[in-house]
Amino acid sequence: MIHGSDGQNLPVFSLLLKRTYDIQTGGRLSRAASISRFRNIDEYYDSGDPDWATVKFEADLVAFKPAVDLVVVGKAYAPNGRPVQTMDISVEVAGRKKIIRLFGDRKCRWNPGQPPFFTDPADFQAMEVRYERAFGGTDKSSDPLIPFTYPRNHMGCGLVLKNVRERVEGLALPNLEDPEDLLTPERIILDDPYRWNSLPLPQGLGWVQRSWYPRSSFAGIMPPFLDPDEVMREELLGLVPARQVALARQFRLPSFDARFNNGASPGLLFPHLTGGEKISLQGLTLSGRLDFVLPGEQPKLMLDIGIGENELEPVLQTVCIRPEDMQVDLVWRGAHPYPGLDWLPEMKRLQAEVA
Secondary structure, eight states: OEEEEOTTSOEEEEEEEEEEEEEOTTSOEEEOSSOOOOOOSOEEGGGOOTTTOOEEEOOSOOSOOSSEEEEEOOEEEOGGGOOBSEEEEEEEETTEEEEEEEEOOOBEEOOTTSOOEEOOOOOBSEEEOOGGGBEEOEEOSSOTTSOEEOTTOTTOEEOBSSOOHHHHTTOBOOSEEOTTSOOOTTTSBOOSGGGGGGSOOOOOSSBOOTTSTTGGGGGTOOOSSOOTTOOOHHHHTTSSOTTHHHHHHTTOSOSOOGGGGOOBOTTOEESOOOSOOEEEEESSSTTSEEEEEOOOOOOOEEEESSSOEEEEOOEEEEEEEETTTTEEEEEEEEEEEOSOGGGGGGOOOOEEEEO
């Protein structure tokens, strides 16, 4: 149990319950025999840290999420185990589908005074789906006076500020792209850092880090190089408030918005999931396709803070799919309001029960 605030910034005690399910043959889910332990802190790929690695598993201990995070942590596999240069993977939840196009490793070749060349993708059989392979990164060499980090993904690849040989020649290109918004030689050179909003949105299925835009904006942190009247691409997709940049400059946005607590990739954030929703993964297992249905069971959560037992409504707030382990982790929340921190010395009882 943890305390925090809800979507209206009112204090709550949140009782959290985590359960892990095995994905059986035929897509049936069964409760895993092992104990589902909470992740108390973020865990990074390659046992890394925020300076150079992306989050593999985000901490479970969040008092309130206004939406459901659905994340997939795993690899893409070429169909039938035969090497390919490119393929599509997808995650479909209750009829909503997110598609990512994968390319084998590619590089830029400098072309003096012209857009660079892209090499052909290399063959691959398997590839980790993580944000280091998506568009983004940092360019410190194009213009030493303007070291530039892509606000949407600090750890990615493919970012070029100026068309100079030292930066362009041999630059790794992203493996993960939106098939409807592909990076091209004509658009890769940014030239003006104020144009970064026009660049591709990074593609992934896992956790978006808290320091990246747009998630950082919900903690009051806006990226640099934005004009006051800028219409963000995220605004057009409904991911941030309308006129966000202008309102932030006028200090008319809250310093903290509970949407900061959500970290799923764009397209994998859901207003609610209640169980019974069909999920289909394509290209993320050796067999090619994986179908299953979220369990419909609703846990029972009870909390007594000294004013009588109160059965809490269970709300699903995290779905973490781990195809490599053939498991799904679910985290529910039950929230109980209380008067606030000043009231805590008066609390005479704190008892929780889950079933």
